[in-house]
Amino acid sequence: MLTYEECLEMSDLSADEIAAIAEHEHLDSMIAVALGHYLVTHDGERRIRRFILDDLEQARRSGDTRKQALLNGALQHFIATHPQYLQRNNL
Structure with missing residues:
Protein backbone atom coordinates (compact mmCIF):
# COMPACT_ATOMS: atom_id res chain seq x y z
CA MET A 1 0.00 0.00 0.00
CA LEU A 2 1.28 3.46 -0.89
CA THR A 3 1.49 6.19 1.72
CA TYR A 4 0.17 9.71 1.23
CA GLU A 5 3.73 11.00 0.94
CA GLU A 6 4.55 8.49 -1.82
CA CYS A 7 1.42 9.44 -3.74
CA LEU A 8 2.19 13.13 -3.27
CA GLU A 9 5.68 12.63 -4.73
CA MET A 10 4.18 10.97 -7.81
CA SER A 11 1.52 13.67 -8.30
CA ASP A 12 3.87 16.42 -9.59
CA LEU A 13 2.19 18.83 -7.15
CA SER A 14 3.17 20.26 -3.77
CA ALA A 15 1.40 19.55 -0.49
CA ASP A 16 0.02 23.11 -0.51
CA GLU A 17 -1.34 22.69 -4.04
CA ILE A 18 -3.02 19.43 -3.01
CA ALA A 19 -4.42 21.12 0.10
CA ALA A 20 -5.93 23.85 -2.10
CA ILE A 21 -7.55 21.23 -4.34
CA ALA A 22 -8.87 19.32 -1.32
CA GLU A 23 -10.33 22.47 0.21
CA HIS A 24 -11.85 23.74 -3.02
CA GLU A 25 -13.42 20.43 -3.95
CA HIS A 26 -14.19 19.32 -0.36
CA LEU A 27 -12.15 16.15 -0.75
CA ASP A 28 -9.99 13.96 1.42
CA SER A 29 -6.32 14.75 0.79
CA MET A 30 -5.60 11.33 -0.77
CA ILE A 31 -8.45 11.79 -3.26
CA ALA A 32 -7.22 15.33 -3.95
CA VAL A 33 -3.80 13.86 -4.82
CA ALA A 34 -5.46 11.57 -7.37
CA ALA A 69 0.23 33.81 2.28
CA LEU A 70 0.15 30.01 2.08
CA LEU A 71 -2.03 30.07 -1.05
CA ASN A 72 0.05 32.82 -2.68
CA GLY A 73 3.06 30.57 -2.19
CA ALA A 74 1.18 27.60 -3.63
CA LEU A 75 0.13 29.65 -6.66
CA GLN A 76 3.67 30.90 -7.28
CA HIS A 77 5.03 27.37 -6.92
CA PHE A 78 2.40 26.00 -9.28
CA ILE A 79 3.18 28.60 -11.94
CA ALA A 80 6.93 28.04 -11.56
CA THR A 81 6.71 24.26 -11.78
CA HIS A 82 4.17 24.02 -14.60
CA PRO A 83 5.55 26.27 -17.35
CA GLN A 84 3.83 24.20 -20.03
CA TYR A 85 0.54 25.54 -18.68
CA LEU A 86 1.70 29.08 -19.26
CA GLN A 87 2.82 28.28 -22.79
CA ARG A 88 -0.45 26.54 -23.74
CA ASN A 89 -2.57 29.36 -22.35
CA ASN A 90 -0.41 32.32 -23.46
CA LEU A 91 0.03 33.62 -19.89
Missing part, protein backbone atom coordinates in the same frame (compact mmCIF):
# COMPACT_ATOMS: atom_id res chain seq x y z
CA LEU A 35 -7.53 14.41 -8.83
CA GLY A 36 -4.52 16.73 -8.97
CA HIS A 37 -2.39 14.12 -10.69
CA TYR A 38 -5.15 13.43 -13.20
CA LEU A 39 -5.56 17.13 -13.97
CA VAL A 40 -1.81 17.70 -14.38
CA THR A 41 -1.51 14.76 -16.76
CA HIS A 42 -4.64 15.65 -18.76
CA ASP A 43 -4.14 19.38 -19.46
CA GLY A 44 -6.13 20.43 -16.39
CA GLU A 45 -3.65 22.95 -15.02
CA ARG A 46 -6.11 25.79 -15.67
CA ARG A 47 -8.58 24.13 -13.25
CA ILE A 48 -5.92 23.73 -10.59
CA ARG A 49 -4.95 27.41 -10.95
CA ARG A 50 -8.63 28.36 -10.67
CA PHE A 51 -9.02 26.23 -7.51
CA ILE A 52 -6.08 28.03 -5.91
CA LEU A 53 -7.34 31.46 -6.97
CA ASP A 54 -10.83 30.70 -5.63
CA ASP A 55 -9.41 29.56 -2.29
CA LEU A 56 -7.21 32.66 -2.19
CA GLU A 57 -10.23 34.91 -2.72
CA GLN A 58 -12.13 33.12 0.05
CA ALA A 59 -9.19 33.59 2.43
CA ARG A 60 -9.01 37.28 1.49
CA ARG A 61 -12.74 37.76 2.13
CA SER A 62 -12.50 36.08 5.51
CA GLY A 63 -9.41 38.09 6.48
CA ASP A 64 -7.23 35.00 6.91
CA THR A 65 -3.84 36.50 6.07
CA ARG A 66 -1.96 33.35 7.05
CA LYS A 67 -3.95 31.29 4.56
CA GLN A 68 -3.55 34.01 1.92
Whole structure:
Protein backbone atom coordinates (compact mmCIF):
# COMPACT_ATOMS: atom_id res chain seq x y z
CA MET A 1 0.00 0.00 0.00
CA LEU A 2 1.28 3.46 -0.89
CA THR A 3 1.49 6.19 1.72
CA TYR A 4 0.17 9.71 1.23
CA GLU A 5 3.73 11.00 0.94
CA GLU A 6 4.55 8.49 -1.82
CA CYS A 7 1.42 9.44 -3.74
CA LEU A 8 2.19 13.13 -3.27
CA GLU A 9 5.68 12.63 -4.73
CA MET A 10 4.18 10.97 -7.81
CA SER A 11 1.52 13.67 -8.30
CA ASP A 12 3.87 16.42 -9.59
CA LEU A 13 2.19 18.83 -7.15
CA SER A 14 3.17 20.26 -3.77
CA ALA A 15 1.40 19.55 -0.49
CA ASP A 16 0.02 23.11 -0.51
CA GLU A 17 -1.34 22.69 -4.04
CA ILE A 18 -3.02 19.43 -3.01
CA ALA A 19 -4.42 21.12 0.10
CA ALA A 20 -5.93 23.85 -2.10
CA ILE A 21 -7.55 21.23 -4.34
CA ALA A 22 -8.87 19.32 -1.32
CA GLU A 23 -10.33 22.47 0.21
CA HIS A 24 -11.85 23.74 -3.02
CA GLU A 25 -13.42 20.43 -3.95
CA HIS A 26 -14.19 19.32 -0.36
CA LEU A 27 -12.15 16.15 -0.75
CA ASP A 28 -9.99 13.96 1.42
CA SER A 29 -6.32 14.75 0.79
CA MET A 30 -5.60 11.33 -0.77
CA ILE A 31 -8.45 11.79 -3.26
CA ALA A 32 -7.22 15.33 -3.95
CA VAL A 33 -3.80 13.86 -4.82
CA ALA A 34 -5.46 11.57 -7.37
CA LEU A 35 -7.53 14.41 -8.83
CA GLY A 36 -4.52 16.73 -8.97
CA HIS A 37 -2.39 14.12 -10.69
CA TYR A 38 -5.15 13.43 -13.20
CA LEU A 39 -5.56 17.13 -13.97
CA VAL A 40 -1.81 17.70 -14.38
CA THR A 41 -1.51 14.76 -16.76
CA HIS A 42 -4.64 15.65 -18.76
CA ASP A 43 -4.14 19.38 -19.46
CA GLY A 44 -6.13 20.43 -16.39
CA GLU A 45 -3.65 22.95 -15.02
CA ARG A 46 -6.11 25.79 -15.67
CA ARG A 47 -8.58 24.13 -13.25
CA ILE A 48 -5.92 23.73 -10.59
CA ARG A 49 -4.95 27.41 -10.95
CA ARG A 50 -8.63 28.36 -10.67
CA PHE A 51 -9.02 26.23 -7.51
CA ILE A 52 -6.08 28.03 -5.91
CA LEU A 53 -7.34 31.46 -6.97
CA ASP A 54 -10.83 30.70 -5.63
CA ASP A 55 -9.41 29.56 -2.29
CA LEU A 56 -7.21 32.66 -2.19
CA GLU A 57 -10.23 34.91 -2.72
CA GLN A 58 -12.13 33.12 0.05
CA ALA A 59 -9.19 33.59 2.43
CA ARG A 60 -9.01 37.28 1.49
CA ARG A 61 -12.74 37.76 2.13
CA SER A 62 -12.50 36.08 5.51
CA GLY A 63 -9.41 38.09 6.48
CA ASP A 64 -7.23 35.00 6.91
CA THR A 65 -3.84 36.50 6.07
CA ARG A 66 -1.96 33.35 7.05
CA LYS A 67 -3.95 31.29 4.56
CA GLN A 68 -3.55 34.01 1.92
CA ALA A 69 0.23 33.81 2.28
CA LEU A 70 0.15 30.01 2.08
CA LEU A 71 -2.03 30.07 -1.05
CA ASN A 72 0.05 32.82 -2.68
CA GLY A 73 3.06 30.57 -2.19
CA ALA A 74 1.18 27.60 -3.63
CA LEU A 75 0.13 29.65 -6.66
CA GLN A 76 3.67 30.90 -7.28
CA HIS A 77 5.03 27.37 -6.92
CA PHE A 78 2.40 26.00 -9.28
CA ILE A 79 3.18 28.60 -11.94
CA ALA A 80 6.93 28.04 -11.56
CA THR A 81 6.71 24.26 -11.78
CA HIS A 82 4.17 24.02 -14.60
CA PRO A 83 5.55 26.27 -17.35
CA GLN A 84 3.83 24.20 -20.03
CA TYR A 85 0.54 25.54 -18.68
CA LEU A 86 1.70 29.08 -19.26
CA GLN A 87 2.82 28.28 -22.79
CA ARG A 88 -0.45 26.54 -23.74
CA ASN A 89 -2.57 29.36 -22.35
CA ASN A 90 -0.41 32.32 -23.46
CA LEU A 91 0.03 33.62 -19.89
